[in-house]
Amino acid sequence: MLELLIYILAGVGLGVVTGLIPVLHTNNLTPFFVALAAGSSLVSLNIAALIVAMSITNVFISYIPSTFLGAPEEGTELSVLPAHRLLLEGRGYRAVRLTTLGCLGGLLLSAAVLLPFLAVATPAYELIRPQMHWLLIFVVLLMIALERSWTGAAWATVIFLLSGMLGLLALDTNFIRGDAALMPLLSGLFGASVLLPSIVGGSALPEQHAENEPLDMRANAKPLCAGTAAGAITGIIPGVGPSQGTVLAQLATRSSGTDEFLVAVSGVNTSKTLFSFVALYAIGKARSGAAVAVGEIMEVGCTELVFLVGVALLAGGIAAVLELKLGKLAAKHIEKMPYRALCIAVLVFIVALTVYYSGLAGLLVLATATAIGSLPAVTGVKRTHAMGVIMLPCVLYFAGLNGSVLSALGL
Amino acid sequence: MDDKTITRLGIICSLTGLAAIYAGALSTRPRITPIASLDNGFIDLNVVISGHVVDFRRHEEGHIFLKLCDDSGGVVSVPIFSRLNAELGESIELLDVMEVTGEVVLYQGDLEVVPDQAGDVKVVHTPPMKLSSLSGENAGIPVKVQGTIVEREIVGNGNIILTLQEDGGQLSTFIPYWITDNGLPELHVGTMVRVDGWLQLYDGKLELRVVDASHLHLVEAA
Numbered sequence: 001m002l003e004l005l006i007y008i009l010a011g012v013g014l015g016v017v018t019g020l021i022p023v024l025h026t027n028n029l030t031p032f033f034v035a036l037a038a039g040s041s042l043v044s045l046n047i048a049a050l051i052v053a054m055s056i057t058n059v060f061i062s063y064i065p066s067t068f069l070g071a072p073e074e075g076t077e078l079s080v081l082p083a084h085r086l087l088l089e090g091r092g093y094r095a096v097r098l099t100t101l102g103c104l105g106g107l108l109l110s111a112a113v114l115l116p117f118l119a120v121a122t123p124a125y126e127l128i129r130p131q132m133h134w135l136l137i138f139v140v141l142l143m144i145a146l147e148r149s150w151t152g153a154a155w156a157t158v159i160f161l162l163s164g165m166l167g168l169l170a171l172d173t174n175f176i177r178g179d180a181a182l183m184p185l186l187s188g189l190f191g192a193s194v195l196l197p198s199i200v201g202g203s204a205l206p207e208q209h210a211e212n213e214p215l216d217m218r219a220n221a222k223p224l225c226a227g228t229a230a231g232a233i234t235g236i237i238p239g240v241g242p243s244q245g246t247v248l249a250q251l252a253t254r255s256s257g258t259d260e261f262l263v264a265v266s267g268v269n270t271s272k273t274l275f276s277f278v279a280l281y282a283i284g285k286a287r288s289g290a291a292v293a294v295g296e297i298m299e300v301g302c303t304e305l306v307f308l309v310g311v312a313l314l315a316g317g318i319a320a321v322l323e324l325k326l327g328k329l330a331a332k333h334i335e336k337m338p339y340r341a342l343c344i345a346v347l348v349f350i351v352a353l354t355v356y357y358s359g360l361a362g363l364l365v366l367a368t369a370t371a372i373g374s375l376p377a378v379t380g381v382k383r384t385h386a387m388g389v390i391m392l393p394c395v396l397y398f399a400g401l402n403g404s405v406l407s408a409l410g411l
Numbered sequence: 412m413d414d415k416t417i418t419r420l421g422i423i424c425s426l427t428g429l430a431a432i433y434a435g436a437l438s439t440r441p442r443i444t445p446i447a448s449l450d451n452g453f454i455d456l457n458v459v460i461s462g463h464v465v466d467f468r469r470h471e472e473g474h475i476f477l478k479l480c481d482d483s484g485g486v487v488s489v490p491i492f493s494r495l496n497a498e499l500g501e502s503i504e505l506l507d508v509m510e511v512t513g514e515v516v517l518y519q520g521d522l523e524v525v526p527d528q529a530g531d532v533k534v535v536h537t538p539p540m541k542l543s544s545l546s547g548e549n550a551g552i553p554v555k556v557q558g559t560i561v562e563r564e565i566v567g568n569g570n571i572i573l574t575l576q577e578d579g580g581q582l583s584t585f586i587p588y589w590i591t592d593n594g595l596p597e598l599h600v601g602t603m604v605r606v607d608g609w610l611q612l613y614d615g616k617l618e619l620r621v622v623d624a625s626h627l628h629l630v631e632a633a
Binding site for chain 2: 174361364365367369397400404407409
């Protein structure tokens with residue numbers, strides 16, 4: 001038991017590191033643990049616990065850099081604007097508190113609805129699996145239609161297609177290895193493109209207030225529930241990320257406020273992370289890099305699932321406290337730090353990591369993704385359309401057109 | 412710089428980048444890779460391989476596990492999972508020539524090429540060998556033969572020995588008892604069958620050993 005606890009705490013520690021360092025993702029570390037499990041006598045269950053703890057903690061902690069540095073990771077991209085709005089009002093810590101509430105609430109609610117989810121997940125997945133491409137197309141069209149103006153919808157379509165084409169070329173050809181492509185793609189679309197305006201504009205942060213007034217639980221209950229439900233759905237449907245899940249949750253609850261948004265998006269994110277492990281048992285599919293790793297380490301049955309959910313809850317409890325502590329620390333010191341230099345340092349780190357993981361081909365992907373990622377802000381449409389980078393390849397894959405499209409392109 | 416200029420710049424950079432990546436992808440598109448050259452450096456990459464089917468196992472859940480061997484002398488596993496198998500329009504037999512496009516993955520320490528969709532698998536059926544051309548020197552190699560059953564005998568625990576005849580040549584075919592209950596077609600004297608298996612010498616006599624029920628195909632009923 002003590003040994004298991006040490007593994008979980010190690011996972012939490014690694015989750016803090018991967019969460020605090022923008023761009024560094026748990027997926028960068030999981031192959032090491034899979035190899036460790038295969039090549040050593042270490043107990044597989046302990047290593048799986050470490051991966052789950054790391055994965056859950058990473059979701060909580062990644063909201064600190066995405067709030068204070070504006071360098072979001074996969075899944076936090078849509079929350080950039082609302083969190084930055086609060087940051088520029090000197091209320092960055094409030095954004096951290098709201099996302100802590102969303103993450104923890106989403107995790108608890110997900111664990112609570114696990115049994116009914118298991119009852120419906122398998123038949124629901126079997127039902128939608130043959131129609132998955134239509135479902136994804138519906139989500140894409142809905143996102144575009146929500147732009148509310150013809151110009152906005154046109155730009156949304158252009159951004160979706162450009163990012164989709166980039167995803168297809170980077171993920172489905174031999175130009176770059178599939179796993180090495182994801183990092184420059186997402187870092188460019190949702191990281192570097194957000195940092196550049198801060199660097200060029202030379203923005204400075206106002207004084208941050210570590211306010212402690214109670215959060216309105218009643219007002220946040222609705223987005224939390226909707227976020228959890230959206231997380232459960234996106235946990236089994238590939239290609240649909242937390243951003244799309246949040247927009248669906250907002251549509252369902254008809255909420256558009258900053259607080260509700262942050263609670264919903266963070267709820268979607270932890271819920272999706274937990275359900276990606278549940279999907280291993282429910283539908284036999286891994287829906288995240290961490291879930292793939294756990295699936296490779298051990299067979300997930302009913303007992304293992306209960307164990308993994310227990311680990312997630314324990315890690316989530318610790319991560320919530322850590323997010324608040326670290327968030328307060330960040331709020332206290334961020335204004336004293338040279339913000340522009342910090343953003344430049346993060347950008348340099350993104351470039352260096354891209355070259356290290358993906359080589360020069362990755363650098364070209366990063367540059368193209370950054371150019372596409374800069375379009376939503378200047379054209380005034382939602383950044384989530386750039387998720388076409390994953391969604392378009394997914395639509396083509398489920399429609400069975402992947403090979404035909406690549407052949408038509410001469411690839 | 413105003414938003415309009417940034418938008419234009421963004422579009423130009425995006426399209427230039429996409430064009431460069433497209434050109435890069437074109438230059439790295441997979442051509443037929445010699446199987447012997449596959450190593451860990453290929454993991455996660457898509458390759459095209461072409462070779463003879465030298466091993467063929469059917470899993471009870473509908474998956475097919477093949478091994479392909481090409482002129483380079485390399486052998487690699489090709490799993491065709493049930494979903495894809497159901498979409499394939501044709502049967503695969505031992506010694507057929509296949510061209511497979513798929514991702515190289517490492518599974519339990521061995522490299523596999525995993526096709527993803529029906530279009531990734533092309534099969535060219537090879538003709539069966541003439542029975543009269545077979546001799547003891549061929550022992551140990553996989554062959555595909557076709558002939559009419561002229562004798563059927565049950566020995567031991569339920570093993571079946573068929574004697575096939577074609578073009579004046581004859582060959583004994585040994586079907587072990589553990590596969591006789593596993594989807595084996597009705598076999599009667601006078602039935603023409605096509606059989607894949609390994610040649611072996613038994614008591615100095617050349618014999619074809621069948622290892623899976625799916626290696627036996629009815630050509631013409633008696």
